[in-house]
Amino acid sequence: MTLKGKVSLITGSTSGIGLATAHVLAEQGINLVLHGLASDAEGNKLAQQFQQNYGIETLFDNTDLKDExxxxxxxxxxxxxxxxxxILVNNAGIQHTESIDTFPASKWNDIIAINLSAAFHTMQKSIPKMREQGWGRIVNIASVHGLVASANKxxxxxxxxxxxxxxxxxxxxCAEHGITVNAICPGWVDTPLINNQINAMAGNDKLTVKQAKYKLITAKQALPEMTDPLQVGELVLFLCxxxxxxxxxxxxxIDGAWTAQ
Ligand SMILES: NC(=O)c1ccc[n+]([C@@H]2O[C@H](COP(=O)([O-])OP(=O)(O)OC[C@H]3O[C@@H](n4cnc5c(N)ncnc54)[C@H](O)[C@@H]3O)[C@@H](O)[C@H]2O)c1
Known part of the structure; x- marks a missing residue:
């Protein structure tokens, strides 16, 4: 079975895990709907680069997922x-860390809208055609925090x-219609999403960024290495x-034994 010519929509594919996944899928000749909070000019340029480099069809959209x-x-x-x-990849996500006592309700609403409700809407729109075709793949980029908790999150x-x-x-x-639906639960992945947490730790504990990164990783993972975004992309490809x-x-x-403990 070849995936060449299939169409994948990846939310949040202008950065980090989503962008890496886009490269992995494009290498297989999969056409892409790229999406994320970039300007029209930046996004269209990115889409054009994918077209040229991989010979695929692309579309770019910068819809804010908070807007249903x-x-x-x-x-x-x-x-x-x-x-x-x-192939639908629900990947876009944001983070805010603060204790429940002071956690702003607006941040709560944004995180639920972007990290959860958006996936409901994209799935609701994509599944009918997948069912008609008798084939589809849905991969939701969750987190270890879909399996275990951490304070302030x-x-x-x-x-x-x-x-x-x-x-x-x-x-x-979807089980009887050739459609699989899975979640990937990464531990620490080296992307801009965790920069704030690293910088905060560096500031609070008077560490270099490199030291703070190591401390952050090993506080949770047995394996002292961040996952590369491309590894998540390869796992998405395998699930397809x-x-x-x-x-x-x-x-x-995919968590360096974070959830094994
Ligand atoms: N980096 C990690 O350590 C890690 C670990 C586990 C899970 N994840 C999950 O992986 C996914 C991708 O994270 P990342 O680390 O690549 O982050 P990132 O910050 O590099 O990329 C996030 C993407 O989401 C898009 N996005 C953010 N807010 C949006 C909005 N309101 N509307 C539309 N698009 C929006 C951004 O434009 C960007 O393309 C997230 O769901 C995140 O929770 C990340």
Whole structure:
């Protein structure tokens, strides 16, 4: 089975894990709907680079996932332009760390909207065509925080536990239609998302950025190395393969033994 010519929509693919996943899928000749909070000019340039480098079709959209109406319009437009979304990767996410006592309600709402509710809407729009075609792959980039908790991450943990639950329900509903639905649960991945946490630790503990990075990793992971975003992309690709066709409803850690403890 070849994945060449299939269409993948990856939310939050202008940075980090989403961008790395886009490169991994593009290498297979998979057409891409790229998405993220970049300007039209930046996003279109990125889409053009993918077209030129990989000889694939691309589309770029910078819909803010907090805007439900705009998100639904984005999905309708992407499906109309590309025919169908065969491989949906719900990846976009944000973080805010603060204790529940003072956690701003606006941050709670944003994290739930971007990290959880957006995936419900993209799935609701993508599944009917996948079902018609009898094939589809949905990969939700959750987190170890979909499996275990950390202090000061109430909204993030709630959203990530939620997306693991959503993944399992969708897997059951899609199981007889050739569609698999899985969640990937990374530990620390080397992307801009965790810069604030590293910088805060460096400031509070009077450490260099390198020392703070090491301290942050080893506070949670037995394996003292961050995952490379490309490794997550390769795992997404594996889940799209025929070999993985019976893996569904799973929440797969890639976490340096964080959740083994
Ligand atoms: N980096 C880690 O250590 C780590 C660990 C576990 C899980 N994750 C998860 O992986 C996913 C990707 O994270 P990353 O580390 O690559 O982050 P990143 O900050 O590098 O990229 C986030 C992407 O989401 C997009 N985005 C953010 N807010 C948005 C909004 N309101 N509307 C539309 N797009 C928006 C950004 O434009 C960007 O493309 C997230 O869901 C994150 O929770 C990351």
């Amino acid at each position: 109406t705009a998100l639904i319009a984005f999905m309708d437009n992407a499906i109309e332009q590309m025919g169908a979304i065969d 109430s909204a993030y943990c709630a959203a990530k536990h939620g997306i693991v639950g959503l993944t399992k329900v969708a897997a059951l509903e 393969s025929n070999t993985a066709r019976t893996i569904t409803g799973s929440a797969i850690p």
